[in-house]
Ligand SMILES: Nc1ncnc2c1ncn2[C@@H]1O[C@H](COP(=O)(O)OP(=O)(O)O)[C@@H](O)[C@H]1O
């Protein structure tokens with residue numbers, strides 16, 4: 522039985538990883554890239570709108586720069602990306618032209634998909650491109666992104682783009698044909714065909730990228746991306762690039778992650794999945810109940826301790842009396858302003874309910 526989540530999708534985001542497009546020795550692999558484009562063109566011929574999130578800029582820039590492996594220094598990665606991104610999009614443009622499809626390059630930073638004004642702008646750009654029949658090819662804007670605000674891998678970027686363009690399916694293509702419960706090269710590991718609830722991932726060991734070392738995130742960032750998308754109502758198929766055509770036709774290949782939640786503001790997805798907390802507010806039991814059960818704003822009266830260095834607007838964790846983190850939110854005060862407020866200004870709102878996400 523074909524998967525209805527796939528066959529019924531009208532707008533699809535496909536993400537392909539570096540390891541599926543390149544080899545360390547030869548840079549871009551035109552045959553693999555051509556095969557992927559054929560699968561995307563076939564999807565388009567069925568009237569489906571397609572957005573491609575393609576990694577591979579850094580990997581494609583290695584060979585022309587005479588580099589033997591992916592550099593670890595950020596500046597060298599950015600230089601490789603500057604060389605490789607042009608080559609990558611040039612190749613896609615030529616391959617898509619065989620199918621009379623026009624390619625458009627979209628380079629995004631974290632801010633573009635999370636800050637409200639940028640996000641609206643990016644949404645409009647995608648809408649226009651799709652209306653014009655263009656196939657957008659998205660990557661992180663590697664040459665300008667700094668280490669603090671970088672996605673680094675494109676898995677989470679793809680999940681946020683899927684949300685941004687209101688896609689009804691996300692397909693993650695890698696060099697492994699699905700999620701395994703252990704290292705995929707270990708014969709005792711088995712394929713996890715479907716993930717419907719978080720507990721389906723119990724006992725699954727998520728490892729680093731394979732030995733070739735071209736990818737960055739490994740399985741952990743893919744599962745994290747699947748959580749972001751499915752939590753926002755978008756099902757995800759994870760499989761290998763050679764299975765792209767079968768996966769996009771709805772064949773039961775790879776791993777299907779069922780949608781678990783409903784659409785949420787992208788800011789909150791970012792808060793839960795992309796940010797790192799700059800500090801922790803410890804709450805008393807009543808405040809935990811107010812925030813978690815009543816979804817109320819956090820008032821100063823319920824905070825018993827403050828740790829970390831942060832300024833107003835930064836993400837902070839909210840922990841219960843036992844120290845376990847229950848939520849993350851954007852704090853309304855600087856760290857050094859808060860101690861004076863605790864217990865006194867009962868009504869002062871420290872984290873607004875619209876800026877809070879339960880973890
Ligand atoms: N539980 C697992 N199931 C499948 N693959 C895994 C698992 N743990 C680690 N991996 C590794 O993750 C790799 C894919 O990650 P990565 O190289 O970052 O891919 P990409 O470049 O496609 O984004 C696979 O090649 C595989 O070796």
Ligand SMILES: N[C@@H](CCC(=O)OP(=O)(O)O)C(=O)O
Pocket residue numbers: 537538539540575576577578579580602660661663673674675676735736737738739
């Ligand atoms: N933006 C980077 C992506 C980095 C990367 O390797 O991502 P991935 O292969 O998806 O784990 C690039 O194009 O090289």
